[in-house]
Amino acid sequence: MLPRVMIIDDEEHIRSSLVGFLEDFEEFDLRSAHSAEEALEQLRREPADVCVVDIRLPAMNGAEFIRAATEQGLCVRSILHTGSTDFRRYIDIGGLGLCEEDVFEKPCDGVAILERIRRVVRKG
């Protein structure tokens, strides 16, 4: 069974291009959601191994999502993928259980994200 990866971004083209990029490798069971709420709903049915989360989301933001998903055991690891430049001012990366390697600022190399997911999945 492939590791389940959830892409959460309110920008549809980001979602589709990233899903498109990753699915070609046929290494992951990919899901996507346009909001944190929708993602949590899906995850309650099928928890994920990795969530790639945008920070600026319509209602619940990325950080809140990570906190909720981790608490509810809906997602093992998360990766931040954000277009914001000043997110560090209000988000404590370490407090969310993330490290600098888990942070990707848009625009970024899709390969880098792929490699990070592979690495995280391998670590289990």
Added chain:
Amino acid sequence: MPSPVAQPSLSNRLSLSLGILSTGIVLVVTAMVFLFLSWRVGVQMEEQAEGTIDFLSKSLETPFWTLDKDSAVAVAQATAMNPAVGLLELRDGRGESWFAYDGGGKLFILREVDVLYEGQVIGHVRLGLDESDRVRTVTSIGLAGGGIALFIIGVQYFLAARLLRRYFRGPFDALDALVGAYVKGAYDVPPPDVEYAEFAPLRRTFLSMGRTIERQMNQLRESEERYRAIFDNSPVGIFRTTFEGTLLEGNPALARMFGYVDQYEFMGSDNANVQAVYADPAARLQFLQTVLQSDSPVSIETEFVRKDGTAFDAVLTASVQRDGGGSPLLLNGAVEDVSARKEAERSLARERQLMAAIFESVPGLLFLYDSHGRLVRWNRAHEVMTGYSSEEISGRSLFDWFAGPRENVSRVVEALRRGKKDGAATVEAEMTAKDGRRIPMLFSGVGVTVDGEGFLTGIGIDITERKAVEERLRQSEEKFSRLFRLSPDAIVLMELEHGRIIDVNEAFTRVAGHSLEDAVGRTASDLQLYGRPGEREALRQAVLERDLVENVDFSLRRKDGSVVPCVLSAQRVLLEGRECVLCVLRDVTELKRMQDMMIQSEKMISVGGIAAGVAHEINNPLGIIMVTSQNLSQRTRPDFPKNIEVARGIGLDMNLLDQYMRARGLHGFIENIQQAAMRAADIIRHMLDFSRRSESKRRVCDLRAIIERSLFLAESDYDLKKNFDFRKIRIVWEIDDGPHLVNCTETEIEQVFLNLLRNSAQAMASASPEISDPSISIRLSARDARVTAQVEDNGPGMPPDVQRRAFEPFFTTKPPGVGTGLGLSVSYFIITRSHDGCMSLESAPGRGAKFTIDLPAAGQVQTREDACFHES
């Protein structure tokens, strides 16, 4: 004088008295004789009656017996013939009347006898003697006696009158004449002649009395003359009034006092009742009450009114003169006009008040020391200033005030010595107050002699403020002198008339190149300071017209001939009575550059602000572009299993597709898309650096460690590696002892140095001809609370136009896509804006570039303006 007629004469009285006495005696004797004789007449008449009746009874015995009636009647008739018989009745034994005779007159004696015979009553006889006979006898006796008495009295009167006149009236008249002479004031009359011894003492007494009276009268006259002289000539008004106020007596002084010619005019005037002369009529009443209650004279001070209506102050002293019964009778007293004295007193009091006011209003302490150096008079300020109460301050010695350093006391001693010689002296000394404060004072003292005793008087002024002002003035002068000398602006002081320079400061020497000695005494034209023709006249005109010229552009020609852009301000001033012009020149070369930079910085800040807002919006599409182009590139790869699978499904030969893509250069295009997206993201990131300000966390960092990290980043910089191997550059460290601690945001400073290193590396890499021994010198020094870092390469350097624009945003010499043109401007921004530091560049073509960064050392509060002020 009693009327002599009205009073009885003594001699008359005496003779009358004697007359009355002797008359009384004569009358008494006469009356006694008369009474005796009258009694004797009565007795004789009774005896006569008894004899008659006996005779009758015997004579009638026989007739009765014999009843011889005729005889009996004859006898009776004979008897009745006697005029003395007033009644005669005869009755026989049986009671029958034989005879009855009644003369009808008043009876004096009535006798009745019974005629007896042989013891038998034979008849009755009744005899009454008539009163008139006896009266006739007695009257005769009385008349005779009275006549004799009257005779005797008359004789006695006559004799007494004659004798008394002879012996009494004469001497008495003489004495009377003597007294009369005395009464008339004639004391030198001859003593009267008196012939009897009884009058001699009386005469002596009278003469002695006369002499005594004469002496006393003389004394009295002399006394009166004396007192009259006093009364008339007394300067004090003397008076005597009734209680109702009627003026009975007054002396000339009193009259003059009240405005009259003399006392007679006063007493004849309306004011003769003194009620009217009191200014306050109630005052007299009140005074009278007081006087009545007192046994001794009472004085009051009151106001009187003169004849002409003017008032004057006077002291009224009076006492009550009482009558024998102790009832108040008169008021005697004196009035003294004290208006002059009162006026003098008022004047004196006013003088005293004025003196006291002056004394107290002096803005310092006043003192008066006696010859023993004891404080005897002082003003309130003295107490206030020194903190001593008036009890404590009294009698304090002059030297009690001066303690402290010896020279403080010796100055006072010296001043006293000088004062003794010259009569006055001033000295500055510190006076010790009660609480131990030492007050700097200026004393001014004068020696005065009053009633032969020497005093020291004078004034002391607190000069604390003056001293402070002097000190401030000195400091101010020093400050302004330093300001003038050390002002970063060139200052020139010149006289207006000829424009000759009076003084210049160090900045002038630095900017214009002329030393103080060169400049003073010469004109600006002599020194050829005007960079543009006509500038001199324009300036002179402006100063003359407006007195003040502010911030006008001015071109200053230096001694070496180069022209420096300046801003000039000039002010017309009056110094030591001379019209001068003070010119301040500011070299604005650097300022102009800084201004340009500032303008750019401000632009960038707003750019940064906008960038922060739109970054997210742009990064997202960039992300789409990035991943989508990656997808394009990936999905056209001929070796990717998924591609092969999908292509096979639709009968597409992936190798052919790949050949087509290569033939058309599509892979290159896709890569271009990716690079363009990355470049755009780079620009965004750099733009954001402008908006990242001091909100980043500051901490104290070692600048060397930061530079070392930047070096490490530069060595591992991916972009740099592509063109130039950073490790080929020789890094030369030159470090002093430090410490090189600065309070900063590490990542920002790190970025600054990374920019500098990257620029140097890129410049050296692109240098042509190639640099044989590329090296970067990094110098670190700590001085004057500043930490200075220099990064100097031996690269190609910059021509002046590039150098001038090096910090300008978006200005770059790198090929498109290599640099954003923001690196140095962001660095400048970080150093100057975020860290209060300075950043400058020195370079020349072929001589490398040297960036100097100057930051305040940790723990120092110094504004960038201060720091960079020194730099320039």
